[in-house]
Amino acid sequence: MQNNTQYIEEDKIDLRELFTVLKKRKKLIWGVTALLTIVAAAFVFTATQWWQVNATLEIGKYIDQKTGKEIYLENGSGVSERLKVQYIDVYEHVKDRDSKIQSINASKKNPQFISITALGKENKLALNEIQKVIDDLQNKHRKIIDEIIANKQSTLDQIDRDIFQVNHNKIPKVTESIEYIRKVQLPSLDKKIVAVESNLKNSIREKDEAIKNLTSLNGEASLAALRMAQIQGLEYKISENEIKLIDLNNQKQELMSTTLPALEREIESLKRIDLASLQEKRHLTILSMQPHNYKNTKIVGSIITQDKPVKPKKALIIIVAFITGLMLSTFLAFFLEFINQGPKKEEIEV
Template identity: 25%
Template sequence: MRNNRAEHRPNDEVDLIEIIQGLWLQKWLILTIVALFTLVGGVYAFLSQPVYEAKAFILPPTQKDIADLNYGRTNESELTPYSVKYVYDVFLRNLQAESLRRNFFREYYLPSLTEAERAGSRDGLYQRFSGDLSIRLADKISPDRFLLVMQSNDPAKAEEWAKAYVEKARLLAVREMVENVNREAEVRARNLARQISTLRENGEQVREDLVTQLREALRIAEAVGLEKPPIISGNLSGEVSANMSGELTYIRGSKAIQAEIKNIEERKLDDPFIKNLRALQMKYSFYKDLSVSPDDVAVFRIDGPIDAPDKPVKPKKALVLVVAVLLGGVIGIFVALFRTLYRRNDVLRSVGDRQ
């Protein structure tokens, strides 16, 4: 019984030499499959539309580029200066915003399609457009250097769209920063105007209080018959002169008090007598007239020009052909191997049936 098993085991096992012989006998089948895959790959490589890629390398602005944004923004003004990083982050946020991508899709991508292409799914078209546009870090060494890539079948269109997309992001970021600066200056000016108004109202009240105090002092001076300030010699004269206000105001004499009351009542403007008013007015005038022009601000830099590509990135013909040949070879060998094993099993079954 063991002898029978030993006799049949070699017939059941797969012989490598037999497999190689079987593959060699089917070499034309394998070559045919390879040729078929190579033909399909060649048709795809040479007949599919080429894809061109325009690139824009983006860097942060310099301190000089954002100088106009920081005009008047000092610690004394209670307005914190903008940093390069903050301004650049505003630009990157607008560059990567979904709203900008959607707007560009409607304004540029859809009008470039034919009526038949636009008849398809809008979501599908948007996904296709999102695949043509990518924004990512240019490399890991420079974490603030970004790369925008725009793909298109037309190299001129790829260049135009890349420039347009960056420009739209720039306009949005500049507008946001300028509006922030102008809004903060407007709020600051309004607060200063309120402080000036409060000081002026307080100045009027102080003037009325002073007139009331002088009238009381006048009544006292008239009651004691004091028209002129008394002549006091020695150190006492200096002490009295230094305290001729408040309760001792009447010592000035009725004539001097009457003249001061008349002068105060005829005063047309209290501004020169209000403390700190002029400083506030200067600040108010500065912030009221403060305005940043968008043309004077840069929120990013382009590292090199955005040129029209002259060489397509897809399809890579040589790579497509190599992959087609390899894939055809693998599938051809697999088919031939399957046929060899299938025929061998048929032969073994036939032999077993005869025995």
């Protein structure tokens, strides 16, 4: 119990000694603290002030008419990395700049949104720095949009050429073929058929007369032989005309039942399918070229400027300097006291 009481007494004495030291060295403590605080205040009020400007961009996009989906002009993550190299890494070792891009980051939730932060010795300088990035990106994406529209214009021109080809080449050619068959080939075949039928009838009539004459030639062997030769020649001629007639009728039937229907179906297909399909493609292509389908990279909301500089942080620096000065001066006070009391303790021990 006596030992515990002694320890408590020693602790009380030590605590009193601490407060005694602080009271004894209070001028030193407050002096050092005030000095560091004044130095910090002098620094923050004379240091260069930096103003911060922030902007959020949305990457440009266009609508795909086939799927109806929005397609972004570039991937946001790739854009942010490219801009970091172009506007931060390249100027990393350049000193004494009046403005600079501080950060460029793609949103984690949606990479197509990019946040840009710029610092400047004036708000206007930081604003100009950020505007430079925005203009560069918008110009690049405007070129991409123009290229897409140019490709669609090229597609439209090709469609117009195809439509012209159908209207002024394919359809007229098929129509001309139909007209040629109807006005030339079929009448020509009809004339040939009539002629062959006439020849066939004549040959049959001549054969019949030759057969009658043959029966009337009794006993005239030479004349009978001649008549038989004539009859054979007429039979050959009849057979030949019959074959010609069949061939001509087959040709006519082929034209009327196969060739003409096929050409009529072809012209119908050209008008109803090919031409209609081309017209539909043309309509969709024109719709896809409308300005409302294309959106260039834009600022989301507005560019945010600050009413006060973000650097240096005056209040924070002064408070930190005050606390640091207080802690340093307190440590210095105890250190000096320790040095001063060291020899006295040694003398007492001796």
